[in-house]
Amino acid sequence: MSIVKNFDAKTLESKWYKFWIENKYFQSSPNNKEPYTIVIPPPNVTGILHMGHMLNNTIQDILVRKARLQGFNACWVPGTDHASIATEAKVVEKLKQDGIDKNDLTREEFLGHAWDWTNKHGGLILEQLKKLGCSCDWDRTKFTLDKEMSESVIKVFVDLFEKDLIYKGFRMVNWDPQAKTTLSNEEVIYEEEQSKIFYIKYKISDSHEYISVATTRPETLL
Secondary structure, three states, rough: OOOOOOOOHHHHHHHHHHHHHOOOOOOOOOOOOOOEEEEEOOOOOOOOHHHHHHHHHHHHHHHHHHHHHOEEEEEEEEEEEOOOHHHHHHHHHHHHHHHOHHHHHHHHHHHHHHHHHHHHHHHHHHHHHHOOOOOOOOHOOEOOOOOOHHOOOOOOOOHHHOOOOOOOOOOEEEEEOOOOOEEEEEEEOOOOOOOOEEEEEEEOOOOOOEEEEEEEHHHHHH
């Protein structure tokens, strides 16, 4: 028998991953074994995996494979996140290329385009995870806008609101003037600029003294 000189990753990795899938080695169902479950932090459906995903998913894979060897009923649940703001930007860009203005569409029409885009591109990340050899239970794949997932999220938020555990308050926000929505700090592109520093004097009651506060954003202090 001849042995090839170089390791052929394309052939061998595909061969063995197919073997694992066909033999359902990653599937899991409730039994009398102690459960060990990891729910994948879902990568955005809009993009592709980056080095952070590679590290994160490698660690999860090591943990879940170790748990299987230790006799746990191990289950790694895969899925993708709708990443609504980023997805909308992608869909709007695609519509613009097709000569369609988002503002000319009804909500239902735009959602139709969004689902078309998601269905077309959403599987890419899952296929990349398979290429990494991730031992997920693929029959349990979830998308954050799946009907049952979405209903569960709404139920939890309503429940928390009714218990006064979450509320809508006034906050300084990062505003996207194009999408007309607020953004998290993670979505903001920071730029350094020369600005002015302002000193605001707050009078101490029953005194002639002041406390002086310096800021580059006086609108946050008034």
